[in-house]
Amino acid sequence: MQSKELSMQVKQAIHKLRKQKKPIREIAAILGGPKSTVLYILRKKESTGELINAKRPGRPRKTTVVDDCRIISMVKRNPFTTANQVNNTLQECITSYGNSSTGSRDPCGAMGKADFLTPKAIANRIKSKGLQKLRWYCQMCQKQCRDENGFKCHCMSESHQRQLLLASENPRQFMDYFSHEFRTEFLELLRRRFGTKRVHNNIVYNEYISHREHVHMNATQWETLTDFTKWLGREGLCKVDETPKGWYVQYIDRDPETIKRQQELEKKKKQDLDDEERTAKFIEEQVKRGQNEKEEETPVYTELNRENEEEKVVFNLGKGASTSGQPSSKSSSSLAANALKSATLPGPVKRKDATPGQTKEKKKKSALEEIIEMEEKKKKTERTDFWLQPEIVVKIVTKKLGEKYYKKKSVVKEVIDRYTAVVKLIDSGDKLKLDQTHLETVIPVPGKQVLILNGGYKGNLGILESINEKSFSATIVIDSTGPLKGRKVDSLPYEDFSKVA
Numbered sequence: 375m376q377s378k379e380l381s382m383q384v385k386q387a388i389h390k391l392r393k394q395k396k397p398i399r400e401i402a403a404i405l406g407g408p409k410s411t412v413l414y415i416l417r418k419k420e421s422t423g424e425l426i427n428a429k430r431p432g433r434p435r436k437t438t439v440v441d442d443c444r445i446i447s448m449v450k451r452n453p454f455t456t457a458n459q460v461n462n463t464l465q466e467c468i469t470s471y472g473n474s475s476t477g478s479r480d481p482c483g484a485m486g487k488a489d490f491l492t493p494k495a496i497a498n499r500i501k502s503k504g505l506q507k508l509r510w511y512c513q514m515c516q517k518q519c520r521d522e523n524g525f526k527c528h529c530m531s532e533s534h535q536r537q538l539l540l541a542s543e544n545p546r547q548f549m550d551y552f553s554h555e556f557r558t559e560f561l562e563l564l565r566r567r568f569g570t571k572r573v574h575n576n577i578v579y580n581e582y583i584s585h586r587e588h589v590h591m592n593a594t595q596w597e598t599l600t601d602f603t604k605w606l607g608r609e610g611l612c613k614v615d616e617t618p619k620g621w622y623v624q625y626i627d628r629d630p631e632t633i634k635r636q637q638e639l640e641k642k643k644k645q646d647l648d649d650e651e652r653t654a655k656f657i658e659e660q661v662k663r664g665q666n667e668k669e670e671e672t673p674v675y676t677e678l679n680r681e682n683e684e685e686k687v688v689f690n691l692g693k694g695a696s697t698s699g700q701p702s703s704k705s706s707s708s709l710a711a712n713a714l715k716s717a718t719l720p721g722p723v724k725r726k727d728a729t730p731g732q733t734k735e736k737k738k739k740s741a742l743e744e745i746i747e748m749e750e751k752k753k754k755t756e757r758t759d760f761w762l763q764p765e766i767v768v769k770i771v772t773k774k775l776g777e778k779y780y781k782k783k784s785v786v787k788e789v790i791d792r793y794t795a796v797v798k799l800i801d802s803g804d805k806l807k808l809d810q811t812h813l814e815t816v817i818p819v820p821g822k823q824v825l826i827l828n829g830g831y832k833g834n835l836g837i838l839e840s841i842n843e844k845s846f847s848a849t850i851v852i853d854s855t856g857p858l859k860g861r862k863v864d865s866l867p868y869e870d871f872s873k874v875a
Contacts, residue, residue: 410539513593761827772812815872
């Protein structure tokens with residue numbers, strides 16, 4: 375029953391079923407309506423003897439349809455027309471042309487239409503667009519009255535009485551429904567408008583009630599906005615805190631996509647921080663090495679000892695110090711010979727010549743060589759006994775589940791305690807919880823994206839370049855962001871990487 379007033383066919387059907395001595399509950403179930411409506415129709419038939427509704431008395435019209443058309447035409451021509459001008463014009467038209475209810479055209483207006491919208495109805499619709507007073511609003515009927523008299527008439531109406539009868543049968547159900555609607559719309563507005571920002575609860579509530587069709591709080595299980603705010607905090611839907619200025623709320627976004635996005639951002643931030651720390655540590659080591667190489671050796675002072683007392687002490691100042699010709703050259707040659715002899719004699723100071731091997735070891739390494747050396751060490755040491763990662767393709771290798779799941783490919787949806795995974799089959803969509811010993815990695819065709827699961831490059835995405843079937847390994851080019859992008863990893867075992875879903 376779509377309309378408020380029942381059709382004559384439905385009323386006759388109710389009367390007919392009642393004559394067949396069927397109970398009211400069964401009649402309501404057959405017709406798909408409430409029991410109170412069926413009971414009202416039957417009582418009306420018993421009291422009045424008729425099923426047709428009597429014509430309702432109403433206030434007589436002060437203007438005819440033609441007068442209404444005249445008023446609308448005048449206002450359209452001049453929107454600033456006053457009520458006195460309209461009244462005077464109507465009086466002149468009535469005096470000049472007699473009865474204004476005739477259908478002829480006159481100079482004051484247009485032809486009359488029987489079902490035309492009256493100015494009063496237009497004014498009523500304009501008034502009903504805005505928010506009205508809450509005390510003249512009926513939540514059960516979802517009807518807003520403009521004044522006290524209208525609200526009183528509505529409370530005495532038949533439709534309002536029917537709604538009260540329905541609510542009296544199960545009042546808790548209606549209150550739970552209105553509470554659920556109020557909570558859902560309030561949280562949706564808080565999430566969409568303010569996100570996860572901290573905001574005053576009155577600001578959110580004022581924006582919520584600005585919508586004309588909102589659910590009023592007096593129809594919910596909460597008496598005040600403070601009670602509702604405290605309830606949000608107890609249920610864990612929002613973070614609430616009380617301040618001297620009032621209560622503040624902050625929405626907690628529990629959407630799985632939002633949580634996953636936050637985890638990815640944290641992971642990326644941590645990876646960038648690790649790279650920065652690694653770079654800073656490497657620079658610090660380079661600075662220390664440079665400082666050690668620049669340290670000057672402390673000179674060793676020895677005594678001048680002569681084996682013969684008759685031997686003279688000779689200082690060779692070079693060829694430039696001599697001013698004479700041949701005698702000076704002879705003396706310089708003799709001095710050089712004595713210097714060579716003295717050099718061959720064992721002395722207290724002995725110097726060791728640096729070997730070529732030692733010079734190579736002391737040679738400063740480049741930054742690229744240092745990074746390669748560090749990554750090689752990391753590659754050899756960082757291996758774990760667990761390899762499961764989310765969103766990778768694996769193959770079921772256990773026969774305990776039957777032939778239905780044996781050798782079937784699936785996608786890892788969740789990793790539990792590092793060694794157990796919840797997988798979803800690609801073909802059937804079934805979900806299973808399996809240990810990593812019952813799964814194996816899937817090797818795609820070259821050119822596809824893979825995820826490295828173990829070793830020094832664990833967690834990095836890459837592109838499968840080639841497969842070596844003899845050594846059961848493959849060559850992968852790392853495709854993730856960072857300093858390792860573009861690096862080629864050779865001889866990576868099959869069990870250390872898998873296809874990405």
